[in-house]
Amino acid sequence: MKTKATSLDIAYQAGVSQSTVSRALRNSPLVNEETRKKVQALAKELNYKVDKNASNLRSQHTGTLALLLFEDPTSDDSMINPFFLSMLGCITRAAAKNGYDLLVSFQQLSEDWHADYEDASKADGLILLGYGDYVDYEAKLKQLSEQETHFVRYGSIEKGQTGISFGCDNFKGGYDMTQHLIKQGHKSFAFLGGADEHCPEFFERYKGHCQAVKEVNLTVNPNNQIDAISTEGSGYAAANQLLAQSELPDAIFCASDMIAVGALTAFQDKKIKVPEQVALAGFDDISVAHLTSPKLTTMQQNTKLAADILVESLIKKIHNQEIDSGLIPAKLIVRESCSR
Amino acid sequence: MKTKATSLDIAYQAGVSQSTVSRALRNSPLVNEETRKKVQALAKELNYKVDKNASNLRSQHTGTLALLLFEDPTSDDSMINPFFLSMLGCITRAAAKNGYDLLVSFQQLSEDWHADYEDASKADGLILLGYGDYVDYEAKLKQLSEQETHFVRYGSIEKGQTGISFGCDNFKGGYDMTQHLIKQGHKSFAFLGGADEHCPEFFERYKGHCQAVKEVNLTVNPNNQIDAISTEGSGYAAANQLLAQSELPDAIFCASDMIAVGALTAFQDKKIKVPEQVALAGFDDISVAHLTSPKLTTMQQNTKLAADILVESLIKKIHNQEIDSGLIPAKLIVRESCSR
DNA sequence: CTGAAAGCGCTTACAG
DNA sequence: CTGAAAGCGCTTACAG
Secondary structure (H helix, E strand, C coil): CCCCCCHHHHHHHHCCCHHHHHHHHCCCCCCCHHHHHHHHHHHHHCCCCCCHHHHHHHHCCCCEEEEEEEECCCCCCCCCCHHHHHHHHHHHHHHHHCCCEEEEEEEECCCCCCCCCCCCCCCCEEEEEECCCHHHHHHHHHHHHHCCCCEEEECCCCCCCCCEEEEECHHHHHHHHHHHHHHCCCCCEEEECCCCCCCHHHHHHHHHHHHHHHHCCCCCCHHHEECCCCCHHHHHHHHHHHHHHCCCCCEEEECCHHHHHHHHHHHHHCCCCCCCCCEEECCECCHHHHCCCCCCEEEECCHHHHHHHHHHHHHHHHCCCCCCCEEECCEEECCCCCCC | CCCCCCHHHHHHHHCCCHHHHHHHHCCCCCCCHHHHHHHHHHHHHCCCCCCHHHHHHHHCCCCEEEEEEEECCCCCCCCCCHHHHHHHHHHHHHHHHCCCEEEEEEEECCCCCCCCCCCCCCCCEEEEEECCCHHHHHHHHHHHHHCCCCEEEECCCCCCCCCEEEEECHHHHHHHHHHHHHHCCCCCEEEECCCCCCCHHHHHHHHHHHHHHHHCCCCCCHHHEECCCCCHHHHHHHHHHHHHHCCCCCEEEECCHHHHHHHHHHHHHCCCCCCCCCEEECCECCHHHHCCCCCCEEEECCHHHHHHHHHHHHHHHHCCCCCCCEEECCEEECCCCCCC
16 A cells, blocks of 8 residues: 655645645635645645545534435335435435535434434534434434534424424325315225324325315215335235225325335236226325336425435534525326326 | 533543543453443443544544445436445445445546545545446546555456456346246347447346357347437337337347336337237346336346445455455346246 | 553644 | 644553
């Protein structure tokens, strides 16, 4: 291994002080143009790179963001929810665009996850992403907040909640989708997905759904709300449970596309035709949604926009600027799975 | 902001020296059990975390790995190839399992990408992942190698190639898939995907395909090899080009599932039935492959295994142990899209 | 088993 | 515009 060049090596060869090298490399205005050029040329020649550990230690910031991805502990170990994978991709890009590096970490909610990226000076701030039991989650958020860790969260938005969150307008998303189903002539519904305070995002979608149903004087059948987490397997099981216990409704609104995809398979297995015998709607617009047969009607979450907002807000937060939680609208994508 | 506790604060409160605190926290055997306990309790109480920048600077290693993901510059800006996203997920887990943090970065091949993660002491080693023009790529690999950067690559394996690579056994994968198609009774074929030194992985798959065809004395029609990169759009275009220029073959082998998915859409648009009128096979087994209709027969790459091997090999490399390039077998997954 | 000291490679007041 | 010096918070010989 060749030993790495340091700023002192450059200084020596350039015939200037080490401080001047440091300034020249950071384009400080406090340095002569000539000197800067000479130093920069030399740095390039020696393949010199500023040691991040040293500069971070001295300047007390890291130029990196940490992304903590929480997963449902019940989900298959090898599969990551494609929606979060897509977010991850967009966040990586957004971080790079803003000149930050991105540290990625998967977390199990069960563990002691606050992971200390900021405490250990590995990152200037945290982005929290993922489903998982919100009731457990809340306490950890409080703790982060008390430690004055910089963080932003993607998830449900509620009054009085700890810290800053951004998230899809789940209530309106559920409402809009249901209105669409109603316009298509559907009159009886089921909802596949958890609907309580443990999964507030799904719960909001369900509430929006119920509101739309009630507004047109149709009835919500509480037995037709069946818990599911956002996996194919869970969607498959929930659909079968629905089939076992009730008559087939006109339309089934799934709290996520993964659930919808699982439900679709369940119907195919039972030779129930979508959308002829039952309409099926999803939420998220993950990439498979336009590849299933029939293509899935869904509410699209704008992951690119969300990622930009998360990253930019976190950076503001790091610089102690004021930021507020905010809702990001979802967009109805009509495809084939809900038409009469 | 409260100011963060340092090892000196702990030392003061524990009534020991700062060196002892440092040792106690790292479970050095050189410290009395009592002392260790006292120090560790105090550290927990004060929410003390070792400053990574300081410890990295001093000890000259970072405990982090960097993942550089290369993308085809032509691919849609917002979409990341699902195969690589899956690898990314598995690599993140594998890194965590081995006690390393993971820095993620997307790279455009066009840019000056060698990104200096190791030079800048941000990471102990690099994992390179992605398609992209191999001819450009090779030069950069050489450069990394000359700088004695620690890296491993996922991709094609060739004799005399620079650095350590792991990759799917693409030749055998192409061969096995084609044998399967032949067993299904298909006699004429097309191959969708680039097949030259710019995309060596696809090229190997094509070579395996050709070999299997020739072994049973069928003919390879070179006009039926149509270039495509691993995107839906490219697969769609390639399928249409095939339809425009030739009679429909019995079976179409796509160099990746994304290409196959695009081709499938092209056929649906033209009311050509898969597999009744034409068989369609993919490669990778990305998660959509079992959700299309018909479900896609494909060669599965074991991303979890690949990720484990990459991470563990890189760590060995970092510790200056010998490692060798290696091939990972692909597995034929028979579903619906190729049966007679 | 413990402590005093050096030093990792930078950035940043301070002085000129 | 430049340099000499201090110091970020650790780890690790060295001495006892």
